[in-house]
Amino acid sequence: MTGSTEAAAHPGGLEIRRLTSAIIDVSGVHVLPGRPVALVGASGSGKSSLLRAIVDLDRNEGDIWLNGVRRADLPAPEWRRRITYVPAEPGWWGERVGDHLGDPGEDRSADLRRVLGLSHIRPEQPVEQLSTGERQRLALALGLSRNAEALLLDEPTAALDEDNRALVEELLDPMLAAGLVLIMATHDPEQARRLGLERLEIVRGRIGGDQPDPAGTGT
Amino acid sequence: MTIDPGNGAVMLAAIFLVVNAGLSLALQLGFVRRMAVAAVRMTVQLALVGLVLEVVLNSASAWLTFGVMSFMVAVAGYEIMARQERPFGGFWGYGLGATTMLMGSAIVTVFALTIQLAPEPWYSPRHPTPLFGLTPGNAMTGIALGLNALTGEVTARRRGIEAHLLTGISRWQAMKPAMRRAATAGLVPIINAMTATGIIALPGMMTGQILAGADPSQAVRYQLMVMFLIAGATGLGLIVAVIGGVIRLTDNRHRIRLDRLRG
Numbered sequence: 001m002t003g004s005t006e007a008a009a010h011p012g013g014l015e016i017r018r019l020t021s022a023i024i025d026v027s028g029v030h031v032l033p034g035r036p037v038a039l040v041g042a043s044g045s046g047k048s049s050l051l052r053a054i055v056d057l058d059r060n061e062g063d064i065w066l067n068g069v070r071r072a073d074l075p076a077p078e079w080r081r082r083i084t085y086v087p088a089e090p091g092w093w094g095e096r097v098g099d100h101l102g103d104p105g106e107d108r109s110a111d112l113r114r115v116l117g118l119s120h121i122r123p124e125q126p127v128e129q130l131s132t133g134e135r136q137r138l139a140l141a142l143g144l145s146r147n148a149e150a151l152l153l154d155e156p157t158a159a160l161d162e163d164n165r166a167l168v169e170e171l172l173d174p175m176l177a178a179g180l181v182l183i184m185a186t187h188d189p190e191q192a193r194r195l196g197l198e199r200l201e202i203v204r205g206r207i208g209g210d211q212p213d214p215a216g217t218g219t
Numbered sequence: 220m221t222i223d224p225g226n227g228a229v230m231l232a233a234i235f236l237v238v239n240a241g242l243s244l245a246l247q248l249g250f251v252r253r254m255a256v257a258a259v260r261m262t263v264q265l266a267l268v269g270l271v272l273e274v275v276l277n278s279a280s281a282w283l284t285f286g287v288m289s290f291m292v293a294v295a296g297y298e299i300m301a302r303q304e305r306p307f308g309g310f311w312g313y314g315l316g317a318t319t320m321l322m323g324s325a326i327v328t329v330f331a332l333t334i335q336l337a338p339e340p341w342y343s344p345r346h347p348t349p350l351f352g353l354t355p356g357n358a359m360t361g362i363a364l365g366l367n368a369l370t371g372e373v374t375a376r377r378r379g380i381e382a383h384l385l386t387g388i389s390r391w392q393a394m395k396p397a398m399r400r401a402a403t404a405g406l407v408p409i410i411n412a413m414t415a416t417g418i419i420a421l422p423g424m425m426t427g428q429i430l431a432g433a434d435p436s437q438a439v440r441y442q443l444m445v446m447f448l449i450a451g452a453t454g455l456g457l458i459v460a461v462i463g464g465v466i467r468l469t470d471n472r473h474r475i476r477l478d479r480l481r482g
Contacts, residue, residue: 056472057381076473081387091382093396139382146386 019062036182038197084148090139098123109145150181323456361453365405
């Protein structure tokens with residue numbers, strides 16, 4: 001089974017079919033555009049491991065489709081350009097902020113940085129010098145600037161105060177309304193409610209029970 | 220004129236080690252044991268190698284020459300693995316260092332024997348054995364340092380490298396800074412040696428030759444040739460070892476695979 005028949009069977013959104021790794025065992029999840037999902041579960045239940053497995057950072061087995069394209073049919077870098085993962089603790093490959101922004105002409109995150117209250121940060125500043133919250137917002141701005149088809153956010157506001165959390169939610173809200181495919185790991189039920197996310201619970205690496213219903217009417 | 224130092228004269232030179240040991244005991248610096256073990260080990264190893272070389276040099280047997288070389292590589296390969304904080308698991312832990320070191324050393328030794336020195340017959344062991352004895356020792360140090368830097372770098376900076384991979388770049392692009400650091404770490408000793416040679420340090424081989432009565436300009440020419448060969452063998456072996464290390468530390472889905480390291 002390949003090609004057009006498969007593509008027709010997997011029309012839109014992010015569809016996970018039986019994804020297993022050393023830590024997780026997920027039988028089926030379908031996140032549709034405009035039906036974003038809050039991934040909830042106790043610490044150590046496998047939220048980050050599931051997100052890492054989806055972008056293929058850890059060894060895993062399983063089939064995933066994004067808007068009709070199968071993960072196994074794409075090289076991993078191409079898959080990661082289509083689906084962006086922003087970890088809870090962002091990583092930095094360079095010393096300075098500017099090392100992560102791309103060349104001046106290609107700096108696509110400038111507007112997002114301004115919206116997230118990071119206008120004061122200059123490219124020559126060492127990343128180490130930023131506060132935890134500034135680093136988290138910068139990583140989010142960089143992730144969003146890649147304009148991927150789907151977004152996986154791991155506790156994106158965990159290190160932020162109330163005002164900055166509101167900035168992030170105000171930024172995401174219209175994107176979700178426009179049909180962004182999103183899975184957000186969160187500990188905050190209020191945030192999930194404010195953003196209109198459907199609850200997807202992971203327990204000891206497994207997802208079962210109350211999955212979002214693709215045909216449902218929402219909450 | 221050559222003065223052959225007798226065994227007694229050689230042992231007399233060890234008197235400074237005894238002085239060192241006394242100082243260490245008095246100041247509680249704690250290196251007596253390690254220094255004594257190293258000194259005894261060196262004495263035994265060199266005495267044995269002298270015996271072996273005498274047999275090898277007198278035999279002119281290609282097989283014996285080859286056997287001695289294989290033994291050197293086997294031991295040096297083990298040394299590379301033993302110097303890793305976290306060596307690769309399985310065959311790779313030994314194999315990556317040993318094969319790349321063998322490759323670098325073999326290429327330059329064959330080159331030197333066929334093009335530069337061309338002894339008759341080529342296996343006449345007075346040339347290949349000492350030549351081949353110099354390159355693995357230095358290539359061993361370079362490769363061990365380089366691989367250790369590579370695995371240490373990827374272990375320490377995993378989060379940053381993964382963040383870079385998440386932007387949709389290939390494993391080779393993401394590993395470039397780690398590869399650069401590994402190459403630098405492995406090449407620094409030989410670069411330092413080339414820089415300092417002749418000014419603040421007279422190379423041991425050349426000094427030994429002059430003490431043994433050789434013409435200084437001939438000794439210099441040999442030393443230059445040997446240094447070029449050593450640097451070449453170290454560089455070749457190191458580059459291939461680092462590339463092999465990256466292949467092993469990542470996989471074809473462009474993931475970091477620290478699970479392939481031991482420990």
